Amino acid sequence: GLPPRFHARVSPEAAPAPEVLGWNRDLALELGLGSMGDDETELARIFSGSLPLPGSQPISMAYAGHQFGHFVPQLGDGRAVLLGELVTETGRRFDLQLKGSGHTPFSRGGDGKSWLGPVLREYILSEAMHHLGVPTTRALAAVATGETVYRETALPGAVFTRVAASHLRVGTFEFFAARRDVEALGMLADYAIDRHYPEATEEQAPYAGLFRHVMARQAELVAHWMAIGFIHGVMNTDNTSIPGETIDYGPAAYMDEFRFDKVFSSIDRQGRYAFANQPRMAQWNLAQLGDTLLMLDVDKAELEAVLSEFPALYEARYLALMALKLGLGQAEEGDADLVSQWLSYLNDNELDYTLSFRELAKRTDATDDARFGSFETAWRQRLSRQGRSPTEISSLMNARNPLFIPRNNRVEQAISDAVAGDLTVFEELNRVLAKPFTEQPEFAHYAEAPEAHERVSRTFCGT
Numbered sequence: 001g002l003p004p005r006f007h008a009r010v011s012p013e014a015a016p017a018p019e020v021l022g023w024n025r026d027l028a029l030e031l032g033l034g035s036m037g038d039d040e041t042e043l044a045r046i047f048s049g050s051l052p053l054p055g056s057q058p059i060s061m062a063y064a065g066h067q068f069g070h071f072v073p074q075l076g077d078g079r080a081v082l083l084g085e086l087v088t089e090t091g092r093r094f095d096l097q098l099k100g101s102g103h104t105p106f107s108r109g110g111d112g113k114s115w116l117g118p119v120l121r122e123y124i125l126s127e128a129m130h131h132l133g134v135p136t137t138r139a140l141a142a143v144a145t146g147e148t149v150y151r152e153t154a155l156p157g158a159v160f161t162r163v164a165a166s167h168l169r170v171g172t173f174e175f176f177a178a179r180r181d182v183e184a185l186g187m188l189a190d191y192a193i194d195r196h197y198p199e200a201t202e203e204q205a206p207y208a209g210l211f212r213h214v215m216a217r218q219a220e221l222v223a224h225w226m227a228i229g230f231i232h233g234v235m236n237t238d239n240t241s242i243p244g245e246t247i248d249y250g251p252a253a254y255m256d257e258f259r260f261d262k263v264f265s266s267i268d269r270q271g272r273y274a275f276a277n278q279p280r281m282a283q284w285n286l287a288q289l290g291d292t293l294l295m296l297d298v299d300k301a302e303l304e305a306v307l308s309e310f311p312a313l314y315e316a317r318y319l320a321l322m323a324l325k326l327g328l329g330q331a332e333e334g335d336a337d338l339v340s341q342w343l344s345y346l347n348d349n350e351l352d353y354t355l356s357f358r359e360l361a362k363r364t365d366a367t368d369d370a371r372f373g374s375f376e377t378a379w380r381q382r383l384s385r386q387g388r389s390p391t392e393i394s395s396l397m398n399a400r401n402p403l404f405i406p407r408n409n410r411v412e413q414a415i416s417d418a419v420a421g422d423l424t425v426f427e428e429l430n431r432v433l434a435k436p437f438t439e440q441p442e443f444a445h446y447a448e449a450p451e452a453h454e455r456v457s458r459t460f461c462g463t
Contacts, residue, residue: 001085002191005184006172007059012049012081013102013112015159017146020044021116021423022123022430024140027163031086031094031140047141047161049081049101056084060104064178065171065238066288068272073178075171075238076106079114082167093195095167096140099160115155116144117415118461120426122160122249124414128406128433129246134224135217136246137164156419165245168192170289171238177292186296196243207298212306215286217244219310222282223317226275227325228402229255229353233265233459235273240285251459254405256449258346258353264408264459279318283310324400325357326379327364327393329386338382341375352449357401364397365390402436403447408456410446 020040028034036043045051052058060077067075081104083096099122100114119142129136145157168188176184193200193210200209221244225232232239233251241247251265260276268274273281290303315336322339323331346356356372363371364383370376383393406429414425432443450456 002187005062005181006188007061007082008076008105010058010060010081010104012058012098014050015045015048015143015145015147015157017144018044018048018050018159019144019146020047020141021120021144021158021418022139022142022426024127024138027138027140030088031163032088033086033140043141044143047098048143048145048159049098053083053096058083058098060106061167061172062106062175063169063171063238064175065169065236066174066285067234067236067238068268068270071174071178074106074175076175077104077167078107078110079104079112080162093165095162095164097162097164097167099162100145100157101159111149113145113147113149113157114160115149115151116158116419117155118250119158119160120415120418121411122162124406124411124426124429124433125249125252125254126162126246127430128254128436129230131434131436132228132402132405134228134230134246135221135244137162137241139163164241164247165243166195166241167247168196168242169238169247170240170242170285170292171236172242173289173292174237177295180295182295185292189293189296192242205298205302207293207296208302208306211286211290211293211298211303214242214244214289215306215310216313218282218286219314220244220317221246222279223314223321225278226318227321228405229258229275231255231262231264231273231275232278233263233268233273234461235278235281235285237285237288240282240289250461253408253456253459255353256407256455257350258343258356259350260343260347264457266458266460279311279314282314283307286310325397327361327383327397329388332382332385335382338375338378341378342372345373345375354402354405355447355449357397358403361394361397361401364393399437403439404432404436404443406433407446407448407450408459409450409454412456 020043023037058081060081062076064073065075079100081098081101086094086096103112123139123142126136126139130138140163141161143159147157148154149157189207197210197213200206203209231253239248253264255262262275263271319336323335414429417425432446
Protein backbone atom coordinates (compact mmCIF):
# COMPACT_ATOMS: atom_id res chain seq x y z
CA GLY A 1 0.00 0.00 0.00
CA LEU A 2 0.87 3.67 -0.05
CA PRO A 3 1.69 5.77 3.04
CA PRO A 4 -0.66 8.32 4.70
CA ARG A 5 0.23 11.36 2.60
CA PHE A 6 -1.48 9.63 -0.36
CA HIS A 7 -4.89 9.48 1.27
CA ALA A 8 -7.10 10.32 4.24
CA ARG A 9 -8.86 7.92 6.62
CA VAL A 10 -12.64 8.12 6.21
CA SER A 11 -15.71 6.48 7.67
CA PRO A 12 -18.59 6.08 5.24
CA GLU A 13 -21.89 7.46 6.57
CA ALA A 14 -24.58 4.96 7.57
CA ALA A 15 -27.67 4.85 5.34
CA PRO A 16 -31.09 5.00 7.05
CA ALA A 17 -32.78 2.27 4.96
CA PRO A 18 -30.40 0.60 2.50
CA GLU A 19 -31.83 -1.60 -0.23
CA VAL A 20 -30.04 -3.51 -3.02
CA LEU A 21 -30.99 -2.35 -6.53
CA GLY A 22 -28.30 -4.21 -8.44
CA TRP A 23 -25.85 -6.96 -7.48
CA ASN A 24 -23.39 -8.24 -10.06
CA ARG A 25 -23.33 -11.96 -9.27
CA ASP A 26 -20.81 -12.92 -11.98
CA LEU A 27 -18.31 -10.31 -10.88
CA ALA A 28 -18.87 -11.19 -7.21
CA LEU A 29 -17.99 -14.83 -7.99
CA GLU A 30 -14.87 -13.73 -9.87
CA LEU A 31 -13.80 -11.68 -6.85
CA GLY A 32 -14.46 -14.51 -4.42
CA LEU A 33 -17.45 -12.67 -2.91
CA GLY A 34 -20.14 -14.97 -4.27
CA SER A 35 -21.49 -16.01 -0.87
CA MET A 36 -22.17 -12.38 0.08
CA GLY A 37 -25.26 -12.37 -2.10
CA ASP A 38 -27.00 -14.87 0.20
CA ASP A 39 -27.97 -12.26 2.77
CA GLU A 40 -29.49 -9.27 1.02
CA THR A 41 -29.93 -7.22 4.20
CA GLU A 42 -26.27 -7.53 5.06
CA LEU A 43 -25.30 -6.90 1.44
CA ALA A 44 -27.28 -3.65 1.43
CA ARG A 45 -25.66 -2.52 4.67
CA ILE A 46 -22.09 -3.28 3.52
CA PHE A 47 -22.42 -1.67 0.08
CA SER A 48 -24.20 1.42 1.35
CA GLY A 49 -21.30 2.02 3.73
CA SER A 50 -23.38 1.28 6.84
CA LEU A 51 -21.55 -1.89 7.87
CA PRO A 52 -17.74 -2.07 7.71
CA LEU A 53 -16.22 -4.85 5.63
CA PRO A 54 -14.17 -7.10 7.94
CA GLY A 55 -10.53 -5.99 7.86
CA SER A 56 -11.25 -2.83 5.88
CA GLN A 57 -9.73 0.57 6.72
CA PRO A 58 -11.56 2.92 4.36
CA ILE A 59 -9.62 5.79 2.79
CA SER A 60 -10.17 8.55 0.24
CA MET A 61 -7.34 9.16 -2.18
CA ALA A 62 -5.58 12.43 -2.95
CA TYR A 63 -5.13 13.56 -6.53
CA ALA A 64 -5.00 16.71 -8.64
CA GLY A 65 -5.98 17.17 -12.26
CA HIS A 66 -6.27 19.20 -15.40
CA GLN A 67 -9.98 19.85 -15.81
CA PHE A 68 -10.80 21.00 -19.34
CA GLY A 69 -7.17 22.09 -19.64
CA HIS A 70 -7.01 24.04 -16.35
CA PHE A 71 -4.87 22.68 -13.55
CA VAL A 72 -6.49 22.17 -10.14
CA PRO A 73 -3.80 21.24 -7.57
CA GLN A 74 -6.17 19.44 -5.21
CA LEU A 75 -9.22 17.39 -6.14
CA GLY A 76 -9.20 13.96 -4.46
CA ASP A 77 -12.07 11.56 -3.75
CA GLY A 78 -14.81 14.03 -2.88
CA ARG A 79 -17.54 11.39 -2.70
CA ALA A 80 -15.66 8.14 -2.95
CA VAL A 81 -14.23 5.83 -0.32
CA LEU A 82 -11.81 3.04 -1.05
CA LEU A 83 -12.86 0.04 1.07
CA GLY A 84 -9.69 -1.86 0.28
CA GLU A 85 -7.90 -4.18 -2.10
CA LEU A 86 -9.04 -7.67 -2.99
CA VAL A 87 -6.72 -10.36 -4.28
CA THR A 88 -8.52 -13.09 -6.22
CA GLU A 89 -7.61 -16.78 -6.26
CA THR A 90 -5.75 -16.21 -9.53
CA GLY A 91 -3.65 -13.53 -7.82
CA ARG A 92 -5.29 -10.57 -9.56
CA ARG A 93 -5.60 -7.42 -7.47
CA PHE A 94 -8.64 -5.14 -7.43
CA ASP A 95 -9.76 -1.98 -5.65
CA LEU A 96 -13.22 -1.89 -4.12
CA GLN A 97 -14.65 1.61 -3.88
CA LEU A 98 -17.94 3.13 -2.72
CA LYS A 99 -19.18 6.21 -4.56
CA GLY A 100 -21.72 8.44 -2.87
CA SER A 101 -21.29 7.30 0.75
CA GLY A 102 -20.82 10.78 2.20
CA HIS A 103 -18.43 13.56 3.04
CA THR A 104 -14.64 13.13 2.80
CA PRO A 105 -11.77 15.56 3.50
CA PHE A 106 -11.72 16.18 -0.29
CA SER A 107 -15.43 17.01 -0.67
CA ARG A 108 -14.87 20.78 -0.77
CA GLY A 109 -18.39 22.21 -0.37
CA GLY A 110 -20.22 19.04 -1.37
CA ASP A 111 -22.10 16.49 0.72
CA GLY A 112 -20.27 13.52 -0.84
CA LYS A 113 -23.59 11.85 -1.60
CA SER A 114 -24.93 10.59 -4.89
CA TRP A 115 -28.46 10.39 -6.18
CA LEU A 116 -29.90 7.35 -7.91
CA GLY A 117 -29.38 8.58 -11.51
CA PRO A 118 -25.58 8.54 -11.81
CA VAL A 119 -25.41 5.30 -9.82
CA LEU A 120 -27.66 3.37 -12.21
CA ARG A 121 -26.06 5.07 -15.20
CA GLU A 122 -22.53 4.01 -14.25
CA TYR A 123 -23.77 0.51 -13.46
CA ILE A 124 -25.36 0.10 -16.90
CA LEU A 125 -22.63 1.83 -18.92
CA SER A 126 -19.58 0.25 -17.30
CA GLU A 127 -20.99 -3.29 -17.43
CA ALA A 128 -22.00 -2.80 -21.07
CA MET A 129 -18.42 -1.67 -21.75
CA HIS A 130 -17.04 -4.81 -20.15
CA HIS A 131 -19.26 -7.06 -22.27
CA LEU A 132 -18.20 -5.14 -25.38
CA GLY A 133 -14.65 -6.22 -24.56
CA VAL A 134 -13.30 -2.77 -23.64
CA PRO A 135 -11.03 -2.23 -20.60
CA THR A 136 -13.18 -0.64 -17.90
CA THR A 137 -13.88 -0.34 -14.21
CA ARG A 138 -16.77 -2.62 -13.22
CA ALA A 139 -20.01 -2.35 -11.27
CA LEU A 140 -20.41 -4.65 -8.28
CA ALA A 141 -23.44 -3.15 -6.56
CA ALA A 142 -26.00 -0.37 -6.61
CA VAL A 143 -27.74 0.30 -3.30
CA ALA A 144 -30.50 2.79 -2.51
CA THR A 145 -29.85 4.54 0.82
CA GLY A 146 -33.41 5.43 1.73
CA GLU A 147 -32.25 9.02 2.15
CA THR A 148 -33.13 12.16 0.20
CA VAL A 149 -30.34 14.00 -1.58
CA TYR A 150 -30.83 17.63 -2.55
CA ARG A 151 -29.62 18.80 -5.96
CA GLU A 152 -31.86 21.11 -8.02
CA THR A 153 -34.69 19.12 -6.44
CA ALA A 154 -35.09 16.41 -3.80
CA LEU A 155 -33.90 13.06 -5.19
CA PRO A 156 -33.49 9.51 -3.85
CA GLY A 157 -29.94 8.76 -2.61
CA ALA A 158 -27.85 5.77 -3.67
CA VAL A 159 -24.32 4.35 -3.46
CA PHE A 160 -22.37 2.70 -6.26
CA THR A 161 -19.65 0.08 -5.73
CA ARG A 162 -16.89 0.34 -8.30
CA VAL A 163 -14.24 -2.30 -8.93
CA ALA A 164 -11.01 -1.19 -10.60
CA ALA A 165 -7.57 -2.63 -11.35
CA SER A 166 -6.57 0.40 -9.27
CA HIS A 167 -7.62 4.03 -8.81
CA LEU A 168 -4.23 5.45 -9.78
CA ARG A 169 -4.65 8.33 -12.20
CA VAL A 170 -2.44 10.77 -14.08
CA GLY A 171 -3.85 13.27 -11.56
CA THR A 172 -2.35 11.25 -8.68
CA PHE A 173 1.10 11.93 -10.13
CA GLU A 174 0.22 15.58 -10.70
CA PHE A 175 -0.79 15.99 -7.04
CA PHE A 176 2.73 15.24 -5.81
CA ALA A 177 4.48 16.97 -8.70
CA ALA A 178 2.57 20.17 -7.87
CA ARG A 179 3.87 19.92 -4.29
CA ARG A 180 7.37 19.14 -5.56
CA ASP A 181 7.28 16.04 -3.35
CA VAL A 182 9.84 14.04 -5.29
CA GLU A 183 10.02 11.29 -2.68
CA ALA A 184 6.27 10.60 -2.86
CA LEU A 185 6.36 10.77 -6.66
CA GLY A 186 9.08 8.11 -6.72
CA MET A 187 7.10 5.89 -4.35
CA LEU A 188 4.02 6.32 -6.53
CA ALA A 189 5.89 5.43 -9.72
CA ASP A 190 7.42 2.37 -8.03
CA TYR A 191 4.01 1.31 -6.77
CA ALA A 192 2.45 1.72 -10.24
CA ILE A 193 5.22 -0.37 -11.80
CA ASP A 194 4.98 -3.02 -9.11
CA ARG A 195 1.21 -3.27 -9.34
CA HIS A 196 0.55 -2.84 -13.06
CA TYR A 197 3.72 -2.99 -15.14
CA PRO A 198 6.29 -5.23 -13.39
CA GLU A 199 7.98 -5.81 -16.76
CA ALA A 200 9.18 -2.17 -16.63
CA THR A 201 11.63 -3.12 -13.85
CA GLU A 202 13.61 -5.09 -16.45
CA GLU A 203 14.12 -1.98 -18.55
CA GLN A 204 17.16 0.27 -18.49
CA ALA A 205 15.03 3.27 -17.48
CA PRO A 206 12.05 1.84 -15.52
CA TYR A 207 10.16 5.17 -15.27
CA ALA A 208 10.41 5.75 -19.01
CA GLY A 209 9.23 2.15 -19.32
CA LEU A 210 6.25 2.93 -17.10
CA PHE A 211 5.42 5.88 -19.35
CA ARG A 212 5.62 3.72 -22.47
CA HIS A 213 3.32 1.08 -20.97
CA VAL A 214 0.74 3.61 -19.80
CA MET A 215 0.81 5.21 -23.26
CA ALA A 216 0.29 1.89 -25.02
CA ARG A 217 -2.72 1.11 -22.78
CA GLN A 218 -4.25 4.54 -23.46
CA ALA A 219 -3.80 4.14 -27.21
CA GLU A 220 -5.50 0.75 -27.01
CA LEU A 221 -8.32 2.10 -24.84
CA VAL A 222 -9.16 5.14 -26.95
CA ALA A 223 -9.01 3.06 -30.14
CA HIS A 224 -11.72 0.85 -28.59
CA TRP A 225 -13.82 3.89 -27.64
CA MET A 226 -13.61 5.25 -31.16
CA ALA A 227 -14.48 1.90 -32.70
CA ILE A 228 -17.68 1.51 -30.66
CA GLY A 229 -18.75 5.15 -30.92
CA PHE A 230 -18.23 5.98 -27.25
CA ILE A 231 -17.79 9.53 -26.00
CA HIS A 232 -16.30 9.82 -22.53
CA GLY A 233 -17.12 13.49 -22.05
CA VAL A 234 -14.68 14.32 -19.20
CA MET A 235 -11.24 13.19 -20.31
CA ASN A 236 -9.54 15.19 -17.58
CA THR A 237 -6.21 13.94 -16.24
CA ASP A 238 -7.91 12.84 -13.01
CA ASN A 239 -10.01 10.48 -15.16
CA THR A 240 -7.01 9.07 -17.03
CA SER A 241 -6.36 5.68 -15.48
CA ILE A 242 -2.80 4.42 -15.05
CA PRO A 243 -3.85 0.77 -15.63
CA GLY A 244 -5.68 1.95 -18.78
CA GLU A 245 -9.32 1.36 -17.87
CA THR A 246 -12.34 3.48 -18.74
CA ILE A 247 -13.05 5.32 -15.49
CA ASP A 248 -15.82 7.76 -14.56
CA TYR A 249 -19.02 7.49 -16.55
CA GLY A 250 -20.39 10.90 -15.52
CA PRO A 251 -21.70 12.42 -18.76
CA ALA A 252 -20.48 9.50 -20.92
CA ALA A 253 -22.59 8.37 -23.87
CA TYR A 254 -22.65 5.89 -26.73
CA MET A 255 -23.39 7.62 -30.00
CA ASP A 256 -26.71 7.16 -31.81
CA GLU A 257 -26.48 9.01 -35.15
CA PHE A 258 -22.86 9.41 -36.22
CA ARG A 259 -21.20 12.81 -36.03
CA PHE A 260 -17.43 13.41 -35.91
CA ASP A 261 -17.94 16.48 -33.74
CA LYS A 262 -20.51 14.93 -31.40
CA VAL A 263 -20.51 16.28 -27.82
CA PHE A 264 -22.98 15.18 -25.13
CA SER A 265 -21.58 16.60 -21.91
CA SER A 266 -23.37 19.72 -20.71
CA ILE A 267 -20.12 21.07 -19.25
CA ASP A 268 -18.01 20.59 -22.41
CA ARG A 269 -19.02 23.91 -23.90
CA GLN A 270 -16.03 24.24 -26.25
CA GLY A 271 -16.21 20.65 -27.49
CA ARG A 272 -12.74 19.92 -26.11
CA TYR A 273 -13.71 16.28 -25.63
CA ALA A 274 -15.82 15.89 -28.78
CA PHE A 275 -15.80 12.40 -30.31
CA ALA A 276 -13.09 13.00 -32.92
CA ASN A 277 -10.83 14.86 -30.44
CA GLN A 278 -10.46 11.93 -28.05
CA PRO A 279 -7.17 10.52 -29.41
CA ARG A 280 -5.53 13.97 -29.35
CA MET A 281 -6.77 14.59 -25.80
CA ALA A 282 -5.40 11.24 -24.63
CA GLN A 283 -1.99 12.26 -25.95
CA TRP A 284 -2.31 15.64 -24.20
CA ASN A 285 -3.09 13.89 -20.91
CA LEU A 286 -0.08 11.62 -21.36
CA ALA A 287 2.12 14.68 -21.88
CA GLN A 288 1.03 15.88 -18.42
CA LEU A 289 2.10 12.52 -16.97
CA GLY A 290 5.42 12.86 -18.76
CA ASP A 291 5.94 16.28 -17.16
CA THR A 292 5.61 14.80 -13.68
CA LEU A 293 8.17 12.06 -14.44
CA LEU A 294 10.77 14.68 -15.37
CA MET A 295 11.05 15.35 -11.62
CA LEU A 296 12.34 11.78 -11.26
CA ASP A 297 15.24 12.59 -13.60
CA VAL A 298 13.76 10.73 -16.54
CA ASP A 299 15.41 11.87 -19.75
CA LYS A 300 13.19 14.49 -21.40
CA ALA A 301 14.22 13.54 -24.94
CA GLU A 302 13.36 9.91 -24.20
CA LEU A 303 9.89 10.80 -22.91
CA GLU A 304 9.26 13.04 -25.91
CA ALA A 305 10.33 10.24 -28.24
CA VAL A 306 7.94 7.83 -26.54
CA LEU A 307 5.07 10.33 -26.66
CA SER A 308 5.65 11.02 -30.36
CA GLU A 309 4.88 7.34 -31.04
CA PHE A 310 1.32 7.74 -29.74
CA PRO A 311 -0.47 8.75 -32.98
CA ALA A 312 0.98 5.86 -34.99
CA LEU A 313 0.31 3.39 -32.17
CA TYR A 314 -3.27 4.60 -31.85
CA GLU A 315 -3.90 4.62 -35.62
CA ALA A 316 -2.63 1.07 -36.04
CA ARG A 317 -4.83 -0.21 -33.21
CA TYR A 318 -7.88 1.71 -34.39
CA LEU A 319 -7.50 0.57 -38.00
CA ALA A 320 -7.15 -3.05 -36.85
CA LEU A 321 -10.43 -2.79 -34.91
CA MET A 322 -12.27 -1.01 -37.73
CA ALA A 323 -11.06 -3.51 -40.33
CA LEU A 324 -12.62 -6.32 -38.30
CA LYS A 325 -15.86 -4.35 -37.99
CA LEU A 326 -15.95 -4.00 -41.80
CA GLY A 327 -15.20 -7.69 -42.36
CA LEU A 328 -11.75 -7.10 -43.80
CA GLY A 329 -9.09 -9.76 -43.29
CA GLN A 330 -5.42 -9.17 -44.03
CA ALA A 331 -4.70 -5.44 -44.02
CA GLU A 332 -4.34 -3.79 -47.41
CA GLU A 333 -3.11 -0.43 -48.61
CA GLY A 334 -6.19 1.78 -48.84
CA ASP A 335 -8.07 0.28 -45.86
CA ALA A 336 -7.69 3.51 -43.89
CA ASP A 337 -9.28 5.42 -46.79
CA LEU A 338 -12.12 2.93 -46.91
CA VAL A 339 -12.77 3.45 -43.17
CA SER A 340 -12.75 7.24 -43.67
CA GLN A 341 -15.14 6.94 -46.60
CA TRP A 342 -17.54 4.87 -44.48
CA LEU A 343 -17.46 7.29 -41.56
CA SER A 344 -17.94 10.29 -43.85
CA TYR A 345 -20.98 8.60 -45.37
CA LEU A 346 -22.45 7.96 -41.90
CA ASN A 347 -21.62 11.52 -40.82
CA ASP A 348 -23.08 13.20 -43.91
CA ASN A 349 -26.28 11.16 -43.71
CA GLU A 350 -26.48 11.19 -39.86
CA LEU A 351 -26.98 7.43 -39.84
CA ASP A 352 -27.05 5.36 -36.69
CA TYR A 353 -23.49 4.26 -35.96
CA THR A 354 -24.20 0.90 -34.34
CA LEU A 355 -27.00 -0.31 -36.60
CA SER A 356 -25.30 0.76 -39.84
CA PHE A 357 -22.57 -1.85 -39.30
CA ARG A 358 -25.22 -4.53 -38.72
CA GLU A 359 -27.04 -3.36 -41.85
CA LEU A 360 -23.80 -3.46 -43.84
CA ALA A 361 -23.18 -7.05 -42.71
CA LYS A 362 -26.42 -8.07 -44.48
CA ARG A 363 -25.07 -6.68 -47.76
CA THR A 364 -21.98 -8.84 -48.28
CA ASP A 365 -23.59 -10.52 -51.31
CA ALA A 366 -26.11 -7.85 -52.32
CA THR A 367 -26.37 -7.23 -56.05
CA ASP A 368 -28.84 -4.35 -56.05
CA ASP A 369 -27.98 -0.65 -55.92
CA ALA A 370 -25.68 0.13 -53.07
CA ARG A 371 -27.53 1.20 -49.93
CA PHE A 372 -24.38 2.99 -48.72
CA GLY A 373 -23.39 4.81 -51.90
CA SER A 374 -19.98 4.60 -53.59
CA PHE A 375 -18.46 3.35 -50.33
CA GLU A 376 -20.41 0.13 -50.62
CA THR A 377 -19.20 -0.52 -54.17
CA ALA A 378 -15.57 -0.03 -53.10
CA TRP A 379 -16.14 -2.16 -49.99
CA ARG A 380 -17.59 -5.07 -51.97
CA GLN A 381 -14.66 -4.97 -54.35
CA ARG A 382 -12.34 -5.10 -51.36
CA LEU A 383 -14.23 -8.10 -49.91
CA SER A 384 -14.16 -9.97 -53.21
CA ARG A 385 -10.36 -10.14 -52.99
CA GLN A 386 -10.22 -12.09 -49.74
CA GLY A 387 -11.57 -15.49 -50.67
CA ARG A 388 -14.17 -15.72 -47.90
CA SER A 389 -17.82 -16.51 -48.46
CA PRO A 390 -20.34 -13.69 -47.93
CA THR A 391 -21.96 -15.69 -45.11
CA GLU A 392 -18.64 -16.09 -43.36
CA ILE A 393 -17.90 -12.37 -43.67
CA SER A 394 -21.37 -11.48 -42.33
CA SER A 395 -20.99 -13.66 -39.26
CA LEU A 396 -17.49 -12.30 -38.59
CA MET A 397 -18.89 -8.77 -38.78
CA ASN A 398 -21.79 -9.59 -36.46
CA ALA A 399 -19.33 -11.01 -33.93
CA ARG A 400 -17.55 -7.63 -33.90
CA ASN A 401 -20.44 -5.19 -34.20
CA PRO A 402 -22.83 -5.02 -31.28
CA LEU A 403 -26.55 -5.01 -31.87
CA PHE A 404 -27.20 -3.64 -28.38
CA ILE A 405 -25.54 -0.62 -26.80
CA PRO A 406 -26.76 1.42 -23.81
CA ARG A 407 -28.92 3.86 -25.77
CA ASN A 408 -29.11 7.19 -23.95
CA ASN A 409 -32.89 7.33 -24.13
CA ARG A 410 -33.15 3.84 -22.59
CA VAL A 411 -30.70 4.73 -19.81
CA GLU A 412 -32.79 7.82 -19.04
CA GLN A 413 -35.91 5.65 -19.03
CA ALA A 414 -34.30 3.15 -16.66
CA ILE A 415 -33.45 6.01 -14.28
CA SER A 416 -36.82 7.77 -14.35
CA ASP A 417 -38.65 4.44 -13.89
CA ALA A 418 -36.36 3.53 -10.98
CA VAL A 419 -37.02 6.88 -9.30
CA ALA A 420 -40.71 5.95 -9.56
CA GLY A 421 -39.93 2.56 -7.97
CA ASP A 422 -39.84 0.36 -11.08
CA LEU A 423 -36.53 -1.41 -11.85
CA THR A 424 -37.77 -3.39 -14.88
CA VAL A 425 -35.93 -1.41 -17.56
CA PHE A 426 -32.75 -1.24 -15.45
CA GLU A 427 -32.77 -5.02 -15.01
CA GLU A 428 -33.69 -5.78 -18.62
CA LEU A 429 -30.99 -3.46 -19.96
CA ASN A 430 -28.35 -5.17 -17.86
CA ARG A 431 -29.51 -8.57 -19.07
CA VAL A 432 -29.56 -7.53 -22.74
CA LEU A 433 -26.25 -5.67 -22.65
CA ALA A 434 -24.48 -8.70 -21.17
CA LYS A 435 -24.86 -10.27 -24.67
CA PRO A 436 -24.44 -7.28 -26.96
CA PHE A 437 -23.66 -9.24 -30.15
CA THR A 438 -26.52 -11.73 -29.86
CA GLU A 439 -29.97 -11.27 -31.36
CA GLN A 440 -32.48 -11.34 -28.52
CA PRO A 441 -35.88 -11.10 -30.23
CA GLU A 442 -37.85 -10.56 -27.00
CA PHE A 443 -35.72 -7.46 -26.34
CA ALA A 444 -35.44 -6.22 -29.94
CA HIS A 445 -36.79 -2.79 -28.94
CA TYR A 446 -33.61 -2.11 -26.97
CA ALA A 447 -31.60 -2.33 -30.21
CA GLU A 448 -33.66 0.30 -32.00
CA ALA A 449 -32.28 3.75 -32.66
CA PRO A 450 -34.29 6.48 -30.94
CA GLU A 451 -36.82 8.47 -32.94
CA ALA A 452 -35.72 12.07 -33.51
CA HIS A 453 -37.86 13.29 -30.58
CA GLU A 454 -36.46 10.60 -28.25
CA ARG A 455 -32.83 11.49 -28.85
CA VAL A 456 -30.89 12.58 -25.79
CA SER A 457 -28.53 15.36 -26.80
CA ARG A 458 -27.18 16.47 -23.38
CA THR A 459 -25.77 14.41 -20.54
CA PHE A 460 -24.89 15.67 -17.09
CA CYS A 461 -22.14 14.88 -14.63
CA GLY A 462 -24.54 13.93 -11.87
CA THR A 463 -22.38 15.16 -9.01
